[in-house]
Amino acid sequence: MRESAERYRSGVMPYAQMGYWDSDYEPKDTDVIAVFRITPQEGVDPVEAAAAVAGESSTATWTVVWTDRLTACERYRAKAYRVDAVPGSAGQYFAYIAYELDLFEEGSIANLTASIIGNVFGFKPLKALRLEDMRIPVAYLKTFQGPPTGIVVERERLDKFGRPLLGATTKPKLGLSGKNYGRVVYEALKGGLDFVKDDENINSQPFMHWRDRFLYCMEAVNKASAATGEVKGHYLNVTAATMEDMYERADFAKELGSCIVMIDLVIGYTAIQSMAKWARRNDMILHLHRAGHSTYTRQKTHGVSFRVIAKWMRMAGVDHLHAGTIVGKLEGDPNVIQGIYSVCRDAVTAKNLQQGLFFDQDWAGLRKLMPVASGGIHAGQMHQLIGYLGEDVVLQFGGGTIGHPMGIQAGATANRVALEAMILARNEGRDLWAEGPQILADAAKWCAPLDAALKTWKDVSFDYASTDTADFVPTATTA
Amino acid sequence: MRITQGTFSFLPDLTDAQILAQLRYALAQGWAISIETTDDPHPRNCYWDMWGNPLFDLRDAAGVMQEVNACRRAHPNGYVRVNAFDSTRGFETTRLSFIVSRPSDEPGFALTRTEDAGRRIRYTIASYAAGAPEGRRYRSRDGDVG
Secondary structure (H helix, E strand, O other): OHHHHHHOOOOOOOHHHHHHEOOOOOOOOOOEEEEEEEEEOOOOOHHHHHHHHHHHOOOOOOOOOHHHHHOOHHHHOOEEEEEEEOOOOOOOEEEEEEEOHHHOOOOOHHHHHHHHOOOHHHOOOEEEEEEEEEEOOHHHHOOOOOOOOHHHHHHHHHOOOOOOEEEOEOOOOOOOOHHHHHHHHHHHHHHOOOEEEOOOOOOOEOOEOHHHHHHHHHHHHHHHHHHHOOOOEEEEEOOOOOHHHHHHHHHHHHHOOOOEEEEEHHHOHHHHHHHHHHHHHOOOEEEEEOOOOHHHHOOOOOEEOHHHHHHHHHHHOOOEEEOOOOOOOOOOOHHHHHHHHHHHHOOEEOOEHHHOEOOOEEOOOOOOOEEEEEOOOOHHHHHHHHHHHOOOOEEEOOHHHHOOOOOHHHHHHHHHHHHHHHHHHHHOOOOHHHHHHHHHHHHHHHOHHHHHHHHHHOOOOOOOOOOOOOOOOOOOOOO | OOOOOOOOOOOOOOOHHHHHHHHHHHHHOOOEEEEEEEOOOOOOOOOOEEOOOOEOOOOOHHHHHHHHHHHHHHOOOOEEEEEEEEOOOOOOEEEEEEEEEOOOOOOOEEEEEEEOHHHOEEEEEEEOHHHOOOOOOOEOOOOOEO
16 A cells, blocks of 8 residues: 555656556566667666656556546556667667557547557657557457458459569659540550559649549540550549548449559548558559658658568558568668568568568468559560569559650560569579579560560669668578 | 460460470479450450369369460460469469460450540440450451451
8 A cells, every 4th residue: 555655646757657668577478569779868767758658659648647447547557677788779669569459549540540649759858769560450450441442352352363563653753634644544554554643742733634544544444455455554543631531432433343442541541441441442542652751751760660661561461561572763672671571461461570570470360461663664674574573463563664766665574574484493493593584585585575674774773872771680590 | 466465465375285395393382373265455454264264273284285286276366374373371373374376366455435424434345356246356357267
């Protein structure tokens, strides 16, 4: 009793002493676990900093409040239970924090994130804070719908198996009229792509209103389908100012027979979940463009890692997620990107520190989502793309299709031939890393568009150091 | 035109040696091979006719190839494709599907447009060949029906 009186005496007390640090705590199977990278201010004890993050992301405020005693407060307090120095980065620590399941509303990314990243990122005792990874318990996952379609059903609907899907984003991304825009879509689909895509910022502007775009794009999709005998699609971007607008656009896309619609990450988690439910109800594939993510995912010391965003998006329920190319123009360390691909595609993701995966994650039957590799990739990198990314991925060659010297159809054909030749060779047991360029060169002998593509882009690569890299490197062990 | 369904339709028609290599790959993954044929290759026709049940217990590529050839002989002017099915959790679906023979003449598809209100258009894709009854849809260049 005296102990309790002490604990709840009015005033300020270190978070660690308030019950937000427990080094003996064993996380329960039903706990949500988060690992943060914390960079405390000079002189701030890392354990106290970790306890502060646990406190501010669960029940605490800056001072003691007696009203805690009206609740089962010890259960509701998040518990920091482990703090490790980050290898090779002085002043940074990984803090592991466990959260009781009852802290979260079922099926709500908004509620989950309002706690986990709600208040703590501006907290003064920390110089910087980054959410590195989360373990979502099966009990919580089962309250989420997940991807409306998923990789397996998407492939069955499209009748496309055994190879990555091929896409391209219409360029220029802004300025084309509806009729000219549809021309690009038709040429690319007829030439061999499976999908063409609206870019993130094409919504309904003075040069092209959305209905015009949708009508011309569906003419292009159907015409290309008849010309090839294949199922084709165009991601119609339904991103708009309000949910009412988005539903109106999505309903129109459905009415026109589109198999897929698209949204941007900037619409927010709740809007994404609403569209996921709409997509499940209407048999639509839902493509998500991760517009805006680099503002908080790219820097290693502060923000939210993209692998966490990928987990949230699999729970929220999207079918396609841009997840990095490794070889293209946008940020992408090979280990980190492969970890993100695992989050999208595994039935059970195994802990892999080198890839930034801090936990085993059982996905509890949640459908798998198709990662999308887009941004500065071309046919000459096909062996690397398949080697790094595997076959359940959409490879999007925008400039690499539309910028082809012989035209858009030729650009699409070059990519499709390069892809099929590489998959054929891989299945025959050939070593793509060693023989990839030769496999492409052999196919280029009978495919003039591929030959031209290889010549045009042969020297293009984007070799810059990544900012978001893995902290753990394998240590050599004696055999 | 050339129908480009399947994993390898943008490549020149696969030789028997190339088909065998793909069969070996699929069998090595533990997948079951099935053979299907059709004379109605509409992009939404997902149920081609099965050439018997999937060959769950036939693990020998040469043996599978004999079945492929038997199907091709029986349907010299139809489409024949090879599928590989993966029964492991999280997949339970086709993992590879490629055309191994096709009619010598592929007339392709008509696109019919029906105009509707508000500039909407209803699209229908119909195979030119499928206008004839089953079994009489494709002819080889020398006039045989397949």
